[in-house]
Amino acid sequence: MSTHEAVQAGETPSFAAASVRARMRYQLIATMLSAPAIALMFLLLIGPVVAVLLLSFTDWSLGDSDFNWVDMATYQEMVEDDIFWKAIANTLIYVGIVIPGSIILGLGAALLIESVTVGRSFWRAVYFLPVMSTLIAMAVVWEFMLNAKFGMVSQVLGFFGVEAKSWLQEPDTALPALCLIAIWQALGFNMVLFMAGLTSIPRELHNAAEVDGVRSAWDRFWLVTWPLLTPVTMFVAIITAIRSFQVFDTVHVLTKGGPDNATMVLVYQIYQEGFEFFRSSYASALTVVFLGFIFLLTLFKVFVVERKVHYQ
Amino acid sequence: MSSVHIQNITKSFGKVEVLKDVSLNIPDGEFVSLVGPSGCGKSTLLRIIAGLEQQSSGQIRIDDRVIDNVRPSERNISMVFQSYALYPHLSVFDNISVPLRMSRLNSIQRLPGLRHLLPGARAVEKGIRADVEQVASLLDMKQLLDRKPGELSGGQRQRVAVGRAIVREPHAFLLDEPLSNLDAKLRVHMRTEIAQLHRRLGATFIYVTHDQAEAMTMSDRIAVLMDGELVQVGSPDDVYNEPQDIRVAEFIGSPRINTFAGEIRSDGGVDLLGVPTGLVTDAEAGPAQVGLRPEALRLVPVGEGVFAGTVTHIENLGAELMVHFVNENMERPAIIRLDHIERHRLDVGESIEIDFLPGAVRLFGPDGARVPTEEFMEKQLVNA
Numbered sequence A: 001m002s003t004h005e006a007v008q009a010g011e012t013p014s015f016a017a018a019s020v021r022a023r024m025r026y027q028l029i030a031t032m033l034s035a036p037a038i039a040l041m042f043l044l045l046i047g048p049v050v051a052v053l054l055l056s057f058t059d060w061s062l063g064d065s066d067f068n069w070v071d072m073a074t075y076q077e078m079v080e081d082d083i084f085w086k087a088i089a090n091t092l093i094y095v096g097i098v099i100p101g102s103i104i105l106g107l108g109a110a111l112l113i114e115s116v117t118v119g120r121s122f123w124r125a126v127y128f129l130p131v132m133s134t135l136i137a138m139a140v141v142w143e144f145m146l147n148a149k150f151g152m153v154s155q156v157l158g159f160f161g162v163e164a165k166s167w168l169q170e171p172d173t174a175l176p177a178l179c180l181i182a183i184w185q186a187l188g189f190n191m192v193l194f195m196a197g198l199t200s201i202p203r204e205l206h207n208a209a210e211v212d213g214v215r216s217a218w219d220r221f222w223l224v225t226w227p228l229l230t231p232v233t234m235f236v237a238i239i240t241a242i243r244s245f246q247v248f249d250t251v252h253v254l255t256k257g258g259p260d261n262a263t264m265v266l267v268y269q270i271y272q273e274g275f276e277f278f279r280s281s282y283a284s285a286l287t288v289v290f291l292g293f294i295f296l297l298t299l300f301k302v303f304v305v306e307r308k309v310h311y312q
Numbered sequence B: 001m002s003s004v005h006i007q008n009i010t011k012s013f014g015k016v017e018v019l020k021d022v023s024l025n026i027p028d029g030e031f032v033s034l035v036g037p038s039g040c041g042k043s044t045l046l047r048i049i050a051g052l053e054q055q056s057s058g059q060i061r062i063d064d065r066v067i068d069n070v071r072p073s074e075r076n077i078s079m080v081f082q083s084y085a086l087y088p089h090l091s092v093f094d095n096i097s098v099p100l101r102m103s104r105l106n107s108i109q110r111l112p113g114l115r116h117l118l119p120g121a122r123a124v125e126k127g128i129r130a131d132v133e134q135v136a137s138l139l140d141m142k143q144l145l146d147r148k149p150g151e152l153s154g155g156q157r158q159r160v161a162v163g164r165a166i167v168r169e170p171h172a173f174l175l176d177e178p179l180s181n182l183d184a185k186l187r188v189h190m191r192t193e194i195a196q197l198h199r200r201l202g203a204t205f206i207y208v209t210h211d212q213a214e215a216m217t218m219s220d221r222i223a224v225l226m227d228g229e230l231v232q233v234g235s236p237d238d239v240y241n242e243p244q245d246i247r248v249a250e251f252i253g254s255p256r257i258n259t260f261a262g263e264i265r266s267d268g269g270v271d272l273l274g275v276p277t278g279l280v281t282d283a284e285a286g287p288a289q290v291g292l293r294p295e296a297l298r299l300v301p302v303g304e305g306v307f308a309g310t311v312t313h314i315e316n317l318g319a320e321l322m323v324h325f326v327n328e329n330m331e332r333p334a335i336i337r338l339d340h341i342e343r344h345r346l347d348v349g350e351s352i353e354i355d356f357l358p359g360a361v362r363l364f365g366p367d368g369a370r371v372p373t374e375e376f377m378e379k380q381l382v383n384a
């Protein structure tokens, strides 16, 4: 630092050395004070991830007393594993159906509830009910509803001439049935977020649209509601995506990944490999892939959603 | 352009009656200000005219057409909102073109993206661009067309809101306190601009404000709204010089009109703080209030005044001087406006004597309504 700069920075040259020492001491104290938090972060958050990553390069199985480094062998096996690709494809299909499904229906429910004048809190509570109940418990209900003989779904569809099936046991319909349950559950949560978003749209903006000649609800939706909901929609999409990637409970309770791996999803495969077949290293490799997806979503959220969709 | 007729409008929110039997006829091309303190119902009346609020009773007509059951979007009335209500995600250009797109494109052509693809829409879009650019150059904001509202200053946003209102040719323009979010200097500047815009467009303007100075400087006529009632409608001169209600007298004019305790004697003479004013009236005897504007009071040499007082405060505004004074009979200090040249060597605490012209006295009865007066042998009574 030249003398000139030092003076500009508010220091006189003779004090510069002293101030460097002061700054170093300040740094030291700051580091010491944040050390416990940093240590905990490594121990609890980064540590396990690194452990999983390391584990995926070994041949360790749960219960083994020893292990060998196998480099990329586990990943090699994974790439050649049909079930893995099936699980990836199913997970992506599942996410790809649940996101738009629960967003469109959640937004629709929010708009409908906003438009009624009486019984708003009743409808809100009804739609929110699935969010508050555990999915495991509700899975029992769904298993019943999707039953071929006396299930409500079969009966209703039968009314329209659709042949009754055991929806959860058919390879063609098992995954869509799980998507349906997920949408049913996520809808209420998304609806509540959309309702919060709707109330934050200034009333005068809708008034301005009216005065500007907007006649139909359709035009008002595209001119005001939808654009102003973009931040909420992005947020809802990310939340739903992350939750859908983690789908496990319904698969475990209702289909166990079957029939014929038709509902095998990534987390369920991790569970099977890790806790049924005790192939910890393979489960670790799958987990690394899973974390990769979540990481991509997080990046997307940070760089696209948080940057782009804020007005003002 | 059209005339707007407001007939016996009342409006209640639940039990609260916000507008009480308001009637006002606004001829084609007039600039009328609705002025009154906050909460008196100005915005509500404007929103009823726009159709954004339904009146409890009464009728709104545009020319000869009753529009009570016509939706806001079908009324063809433009409105500038207090918050400007710009679409935050649209550029200035798109904001201004919304009213045109709504009327000139059909609902399929309006869909995002399609207006650039469909050949029919493209031609219309060209016309819209020309119109928006014309408005932008009229309001001197051509360089802002690509920006988003979030990137504009308060004054620029206000211009965009005005642009969106004038881009089509509505029956009338409604403006709800459009200048209240601007700083003082810009506000004074925009007053002139809006008044000029009105002259250029020759359109019917209904302008809501709580700032009496805006109403005084811009309007053809002022309608003073108090507690939901239209107390007086008239030209700015009329409202200032001949207030028909003490609330109007106190609301219009800055500094505020001085009011003194007065009395109507049984012989019809009018006293001010116990001193005869030289005025007589036919009204019933009893207590009354006497209003005198600060410029109606005169500082006179000792011994020539009608009443005396002590200076409590002096506001020096450069060109003029506001002298606050009080005496033992007055409930609160009164103000005299003095020209700079008259700037005698006054000091706080000094005793002064005050005189006034009887013709400047505005007398109000106990209910606040104006009481007509006549001058009667002025000097004798004053010096009695």
Ligand SMILES: Nc1ncnc2c1ncn2[C@@H]1O[C@H](COP(=O)(O)OP(=O)(O)O)[C@@H](O)[C@H]1O
Pocket: B013, B018, B036, B037, B038, B039, B040, B041, B042, B043, B044, B045
């Ligand atoms: N939607 C509404 N519901 C209930 N009261 C309202 C509503 N809108 C306005 N008011 C009341 O009506 C009165 C007049 O409001 P407003 O017209 O906005 O006044 P101004 O514009 O003159 O300040 C206020 O007391 C306000 O609280």
Ligand SMILES: [Mg+2]
Pocket: B042, B043, B044, B176, B177
């Ligand atoms: Mg208002």
